[in-house]
Amino acid sequence: MTLNFTKIAEEHQLAIDSIIEQQDKIEQATGQIIHALKNNKKVLWCGNGGSAAEAQHMAAELMVRYVKNRQPLASLALTNDTSILTAHSNDYEFETVFSRQIQGLGQIGDILIGMTTSGKSQNVLQAFRAAKEKGIFTIALVGQNSKQIEADSDLVITVNSDKTARIQEGHTFINHLICELLDLAFD
Template identity: 50%
Template sequence: MSFENALQRHFDTFNQLQLVREDTEQLADQIEASLKQGGKLIFMGNGGSAADSQHLAAEFVVRYKAERHPLAAISLTVDTSILTAHSNDYSFDSVFTRQIQALAKPEDLIIGISTSGNSGNIIDAIEAAKDIGCKTWAWTGSKGGRLNDIADYLIRIPSDETARIQEAHIFVGHWLCEEMDRRTTQA
């Protein structure tokens, strides 16, 4: 694919992001409410989505653009000892579920990132989080996969192309960071 074609596909996806605006704004409201209740954001994903999880958790904790107090967020993809011990002793399929069971509280907000919406370890962890009473969000591609029927809320990027979905997930995440900067520095 030429650079021009890749750029056009990017623009085609981004030109449709108005389709997820209301859901993204609703997520911002829920993030604010969760943080005010003493909750935290818990991100998870595999591969590139794992990197996105870590990236966004860092933006919330450290800062995005504005100087503000840290916002409680973690990524379940960062502890190599937990990831490898659990995968060795149990299964990679439940690597996030175990962490949710250990760390999540009802006031927490869970964000599972899966471009296909079919990542088994994300699905299982979302179900575990719901059992605890957490609000759950899935960020997926256009079809939503199995997470369509499992997560409480979805942000479905209007694309079936992994790279474009991931680019849009980061855009959504950055907008949420900027919005939380705005909301937490206005007081």
């Protein structure tokens, strides 16, 4: 069995290039996040599988630090509490596991960042709908298939790939670019 490293690297580079082309959207997303945080609001994150891990990763980057020692930034991954995730999924349905938390924790002026490589994750889509009802600004990080989530998103940043691994790599890159900008904005 052989792995075509060159092909994978080329796919990765195409995904990264598509992100660089959306610098304005990344800056707009960061501007919204800065505005929310400076007004004592919070950033909520959600996603499934690898995107759930990325949500936790990013909540930690904001709450603890990215590179620079700075104040903690209010951030919470809706994927962290196993009791909520399992109780809700058992008593209700998995599709509403994030929207229920938005209903209970979300406030007008907060930010919701949802990551879905397919663009079709029902629990992320329902979280975006619940966020819109509460006046929460929504940022979607997706792969090429973004049509379903666009209607409920204030801002969509698309990684130009249909491969889950490349999309996830792109989402991490986008999130780290946001962190770089947040490090500049907060002491």
